[in-house]
Amino acid sequence: MSGSKRKPQQAKDGSSDLLLNSRALTLFCLLRKSNIHKHTEPRFDEKPVKQNRGKLSYYSSCVSRELWISVSSDLIELEDTQVRITNHVMESWYDQYQLRSDLDNGNNSFQYKLLGVGAGNIFAIDERTGDIYAVEKLDREERSLYTLRAQVIDTTTGRAVEPESEFVIRVSDINDNEPKFLDEPYEAIVPEMSPEGTLVTQVTASDADDPSSGNNARLVYSLLQGQPYFSIEPTTGKIRISSKMDRELQDEYWVIIQAKDMIGLPGALSGTTSVLIKLSDVNDNKPTFKDSLYRLTVSESAPVGTSIGKIMAYDRDIGENAEMDYSIEDDSRTFDVITNNETQEGIIILKKKVNFEDQNHYRIRAKVKNPQVDEQLREYHTEASTTVIKIQVEDVDEPPVFLLPYYIFEIFEECPHGSSVGTVSATDPDQRKSPIGYSITRSEVFSVDDNGTIFTTNPLDRETSAWYNLSIIATEKYNIAQISSVPVYVQLLNINDHAPEFSEYYETYVCENAVTGQVIQTISAVDRDESIEHHHFYFNLSVEENNSSFAIIDNQDNTAVVVTNRTGFSLQEEPVFYISILIADNGIPSLTSTNTLTIHVCDCGDADSTQTCSHKDFMLSMGFRAEVITAVLICIMIIFGFIFLNLGLKQRRKQTLFPEKSEEFRENIFRYDDEGGGEADTEAFDIAQLRGSAVMRGRKPRRHARAEMRSLYRQSLQVGPDSAVFRKFILEKLEEADTDPCAPPFDSLQTYAFEGTGSLAGSLSSLDSAASDHDENYDYLNELGPRFKRLACMFGSTMQSKN
Numbered sequence: 084m085s086g087s088k089r090k091p092q093q094a095k096d097g098s099s100d101l102l103l104n105s106r107a108l109t110l111f112c113l114l115r116k117s118n119i120h121k122h123t124e125p126r127f128d129e130k131p132v133k134q135n136r137g138k139l140s141y142y143s144s145c146v147s148r149e150l151w152i153s154v155s156s157d158l159i160e161l162e163d164t165q166v167r168i169t170n171h172v173m174e175s176w177y178d179q180y181q182l183r184s185d186l187d188n189g190n191n192s193f194q195y196k197l198l199g200v201g202a203g204n205i206f207a208i209d210e211r212t213g214d215i216y217a218v219e220k221l222d223r224e225e226r227s228l229y230t231l232r233a234q235v236i237d238t239t240t241g242r243a244v245e246p247e248s249e250f251v252i253r254v255s256d257i258n259d260n261e262p263k264f265l266d267e268p269y270e271a272i273v274p275e276m277s278p279e280g281t282l283v284t285q286v287t288a289s290d291a292d293d294p295s296s297g298n299n300a301r302l303v304y305s306l307l308q309g310q311p312y313f314s315i316e317p318t319t320g321k322i323r324i325s326s327k328m329d330r331e332l333q334d335e336y337w338v339i340i341q342a343k344d345m346i347g348l349p350g351a352l353s354g355t356t357s358v359l360i361k362l363s364d365v366n367d368n369k370p371t372f373k374d375s376l377y378r379l380t381v382s383e384s385a386p387v388g389t390s391i392g393k394i395m396a397y398d399r400d401i402g403e404n405a406e407m408d409y410s411i412e413d414d415s416r417t418f419d420v421i422t423n424n425e426t427q428e429g430i431i432i433l434k435k436k437v438n439f440e441d442q443n444h445y446r447i448r449a450k451v452k453n454p455q456v457d458e459q460l461r462e463y464h465t466e467a468s469t470t471v472i473k474i475q476v477e478d479v480d481e482p483p484v485f486l487l488p489y490y491i492f493e494i495f496e497e498c499p500h501g502s503s504v505g506t507v508s509a510t511d512p513d514q515r516k517s518p519i520g521y522s523i524t525r526s527e528v529f530s531v532d533d534n535g536t537i538f539t540t541n542p543l544d545r546e547t548s549a550w551y552n553l554s555i556i557a558t559e560k561y562n563i564a565q566i567s568s569v570p571v572y573v574q575l576l577n578i579n580d581h582a583p584e585f586s587e588y589y590e591t592y593v594c595e596n597a598v599t600g601q602v603i604q605t606i607s608a609v610d611r612d613e614s615i616e617h618h619h620f621y622f623n624l625s626v627e628e629n630n631s632s633f634a635i636i637d638n639q640d641n642t643a644v645v646v647t648n649r650t651g652f653s654l655q656e657e658p659v660f661y662i663s664i665l666i667a668d669n670g671i672p673s674l675t676s677t678n679t680l681t682i683h684v685c686d687c688g689d690a691d692s693t694q695t696c697s698h699k700d701f702m703l704s705m706g707f708r709a710e711v712i713t714a715v716l717i718c719i720m721i722i723f724g725f726i727f728l729n730l731g732l733k734q735r736r737k738q739t740l741f742p743e744k745s746e747e748f749r750e751n752i753f754r755y756d757d758e759g760g761g762e763a764d765t766e767a768f769d770i771a772q773l774r775g776s777a778v779m780r781g782r783k784p785r786r787h788a789r790a791e792m793r794s795l796y797r798q799s800l801q802v803g804p805d806s807a808v809f810r811k812f813i814l815e816k817l818e819e820a821d822t823d824p825c826a827p828p829f830d831s832l833q834t835y836a837f838e839g840t841g842s843l844a845g846s847l848s849s850l851d852s853a854a855s856d857h858d859e860n861y862d863y864l865n866e867l868g869p870r871f872k873r874l875a876c877m878f879g880s881t882m883q884s885k886n
Contacts, residue, residue, distance in 0.1 A: 182213035184235040186244050194238050198247075199231035206231065206252075223254040224291050256293035261352035262302050262342040264288050269358040271322070274365050275330035283313065283322040283360055288342035298345040305347075307355065309338035322358065330362040331399045366404040367463045370396040370451045372470040379431060382477045383439040391418070394429040396451040396468060404453065412448040412469060420449055431472065439478040440512055447472050482567040483509040483519050483557040490555075490571045492537070495578055496545040504529060504537040504573055509557035517561035524554045529573070531555055537571065545575040546611045577613035579670030583620050584608060585678050592696040594687035595654055597647045603633075603682065604645040608666045618668060625663035625677055633662050633682065645680065652684045659683055 187193045195213035197206060206229070208215050213235075229252040235244040264286060271284035292299035304320045306313065313336070314325040322338065338358040345351035372394065379392035398405040409420045409429030419434040429449060437445075450469045485507060492505035511517040521531045528541045528551065535555070553571040591604040608620045622643035624635050634648045645662075660682040667675040685696035864875035 182208065182215065182233050182235070184213075184244055187213075187235070192237060192239050193244060194236045196234045196236065197231060198234065199229070199249075201229045202231055205229070208233075221254050223256045223293065224260065227254045227256075227293075228252070229254075256296035256299055258292055258297075258299040258345055258350070258352060260291035260344075262288040262290045262344055262354040264340075264342065264354060264356035267356050269356060270361070271358060272361045272363050273324065275362040276327050276365055276367055277324050279324055279326060281324040283324060284358065285322065286315075286320040286340050286342075286356060286358065288320070288354055288356075290344050292344065298348065300344060301346045302342050302344055303347045305341050305343070307339040307341050309336065309358075312336060313338050313360070315340060322360075328362055329367075330364050331368065333362075335359060335361045364401050364404050366400055366453055366456055366460050368399040368404075369464045369466075369468065370398040370405070370407050370453060371468040372396045372451065375470055377470060377472045378475070379472060380475045380477055381433060381437060382479055383437050384479045384481065385433055385437075387433055387436060389433045391431045391433060391474065394420070394431065394449060394470060394472065396427075396429070398427075398453070400453075403455065406454055407451050408454045409449055409451050412450050415445075415447050417445060418447055418472075418474065431474075437476050438512065439476045440514065443476045443478070445474040445476070447474070478513075480562060480565060481512045482565040483559055484512050484567065485509045485557065485569040487569070489569060491574065492571065493574045493576055494539070494543065495576045496543045497578055497580060498539060498543060500539060500541070502539045504539060505571075506537070507531075507535040507555050507557075507569060507571060509535070509567065509569070511559055515561065517559040517565075520558045520560055522556045522558065524556060524568075526551075526553055529553060537573075543575050545577050545613065546581060549575055549613075551575075579612050579668070579672065579674055581611040582674035582676035583610040583618075583666045583668045584676050585666075589680060591645065591680060591682045592685040593647060593652055593660075593682055594685055595652050596687065597652060598650050599647055601647045602644045603647060604680070605642055606645065606664070606680070607642045610668050610670075612668075612670060620669075621665075621667040623665045623667075625665050627663065632660060635664060645682075654684045654686055657684060 182195045182197075184193055191211055194210045195208055196210065197203070197208040197215065202208075205217060205219060205221075206215060207218050230249065231252060232247050232249045234247045236242065237244050266287065269284065269286055273281065273283050286304070288302055288304070290300040290302060294300035303317045304315050305317065306315050309322075310325075312324065312326050312328055313322055315322050320340070320342070322340075328336075336359075338360055339355055340358060341353055341355045343351045343353040373396065374394075377392065377394055381389070381391045385391075394409065396407055396409075398407065405427065406424070407422060407427045407429075409422050411418065411420055415434070417433070417435045417437060419432050420429045421432060422428075423430055429451065431449075448469055448471055450467045452467045453464060456464050486509070487507075490505060490507055494502065494504050507521065509519050509521075511519065519535075520533055521535045523529060523531045523537070528539065528543065529537050530540050531537050535557075537553070537555070551573040553573060554568050555571050556566055556568045559565040586607045586609045589604055589606060593601075593603045597603070606622070608622075610618050610620070618641065620641045622635055622637045632647065632649050632652070634646050635643050636646060637643045643664075662680050662682065664678050664680055665675055666678060667673055683696065687696065861875060861878035864871045864878065867875075
């Protein structure tokens with residue numbers, strides 16, 4: 084099997100090439116290790132052309148372009164612009180490409196077949212002539228290599244004429260893909276004021292064409308927008324700074340980059356991308372004050388730390404580069420400035436209290452700077468910005484001021500009434516110089532006059548209180564609301580006015596069998612006075628002491644010992660000894676006191692120790708204490724019993740003395756919730772009982788007084804007035820209640836007292852006694868006892884004289 088050819092022409096390298104005029108050629112060459120046959124030269128048009136007899140189909144976008152096809156015995160290379168078949172024998176022009184067997188005599192008895200991937204759908208063959216052509220346009224980027232097989236069959240016998248042959252079609256590249264930037268969008272940040280040549284970022288484009296095929300995939304980069312601040316390396320795509328930029332003038336730039344293939348030659352394809360370049364801030368601007376002069380005011384009564392006002396500087400930088408640090412340039416001791424880290428303001432504060440009378444205005448200078456500046460940026464911060472601050476002090480009415488913050492005075496104790504202690508002084512700091520009045524708070528021992536002199540009003544005793552803390556108040560007389568106070572400490576100086584005395588109460592015992600010189604007690608003394616030097620006490624027996632049984636020895640260390648001066652003591656004869664001891668101090672003048680020491684004689688027994696006596700006294704005192712406690716508890720129990728008895732009696736007294744009365748009332752008083760019916764409502768009480776006629780009780784024989792009283796009480800409850808009198812009384816009271824403007828607007832219960840028309844006791848009036856006394860017999864008064872004897876004599880004698 085061999086391939087046909089036309090116009091052979093020897094190449095310089097000895098290979099066999101064919102030249103075709105088509106940009107998108109769709110043809111094939113027949114491969115065979117045999118000679119190449121020549122055919123007529125085909126004609127190429129700009130549109131696909133289907134030639135007669137199934138000839139090759141062609142597609143061309145440029146008729147004038149020549150394409151080379153090299154033919155070899157094993158390989159066919161097809162590209163978008165040329166088909167090359169490598170053969171180191173010869174080169175010729177092709178009008179068509181076909182598979183042809185050497186055994187084919189042209190009688191159309193052979194059938195040509197094309198097998199493999201792409202056969203039939205991409206590549207087609209004319210079975211009679213063996214012409215091969217493409218049915219669609221080839222794209223190297225989709226597939227660059229096709230492996231096909233060719234076979235020739237004799238149609239008369241149905242057998243293969245020659246063995247199956249394999250050949251490869253390689254699609255060569257043309258520049259049909261433009262460069263593309265795959266990492267879009269691009270964004271870069273670079274510090275402002277960066278020097279020339281600083282790398283900003285790098286962009287990279289990709290070309291789908293074959294990089295090994297000429298310059299189809301060789302790219303070059305260029306700037307379409309971004310000069311004169313930026314430049315780009317043509318081969319690497321690295322963007323660099325070409326001139327310094329200031330962020331405060333413009334903080335971001337848009338740069339447009341173009342990438343071209345074919346190293347930018349004519350006909351090259353291109354692609355573009357945009358890069359956003361932002362400038363980051365550097366500290367290249369120093370802060371400056373907005374105003375060159377600030378005027379502030381402060382009251383002279385303002386406390387230390389008071390905020391007076393604010394100052395403000397401006398920095399064109401941002402972030403931490405705009406942080407500020409304010410300070411006072413002249414190192415003022417009266418004012419200071421602190422920085423508000425949130426607002427970057429300078430706050431002027433009072434560092435020391437001001438006084439209008441001393442200085443009424445101040446002039447200070449403040450400066451501002453950035454706290455952190457890089458060394459390479461020091462040139463921008465050589466001189467700090469400053470401003471002048473004028474502060475005016477406002478005058479206020481101030482309270483009096485004492486000359487000293489506190490006073491300490493000394494005075495001897497026991498000084499007479501009205502003695503001067505010391506003088507305090509205060510003045511008005513204002514210009515009008517108001518007079519000052521003085522007073523003392525909560526002191527019964529001292530007083531102060533209008534001149535500030537402190538006097539004593541009561542005797543002073545250092546042993547009672549050695550120090551006095553006073554508070555003296557100064558008040559302006561022109562404005563009594565302006566007051567101030569000062570502490571005064573008064574120390575009482577000691578005088579020797581207290582004699583020494585025993586430091587404690589001594590329980591001293593001596594054994595009956597004590598020998599001469601035996602120590603029975605060690606004594607010491609105390610002095611309530613304060614001594615300039617150390618206290619020293621002297622101990623001696625009183626000159627009046629004629630008891631020679633005991634002696635005292637001074638130890639010269641403010642203690643002394645009591646020793647026996649004889650042998651043997653008798654508990655029965657002299658159970659107790661009383662000795663007087665003189666104690667003198669070293670004060671000026673020296674004071675002496677007489678102290679009595681009680682010594683008990685004790686039967687020490689075999690132990691020969693006074694501890695047994697002290698134990699006995701202790702047990703005795705404990706027994707006495709137990710008896711006292713028992714007595715106290717008994718008294719408490721008696722008191723509580725008496726209290727409970729009184730409470731019980733009071734509870735019984737609260738009970739009703741006459742229970743019958745309450746029972747009778749319960750019969751006639753009803754409680755109901757219905758609205759009253761007025762005068763017609765007579766169901767609330769028993770009218771029949773109230774209308775009962777009065778019953779006069781006759782004389783009865785005398786009975787027991789208590790029983791008679793109870794009987795009279797019960798009978799009086801059953802007696803009532805006649806209906807006419809009672810009705811008249813009720814109507815009068817009802818009319819008074821209806822016409823009373825102060826009466827409540829709702830139904831109410833009115834209670835009245837009615838004397839009635841009669842009583843079992845009869846009338847107590849003496850008007851009609853003359854008529855009734857004739858029949859009265861008072862002899863029963865003699866039976867009532869001695870208390871009624873005088874009354875019986877009077878009435879009895881009177882009746883006898885009348886008779």
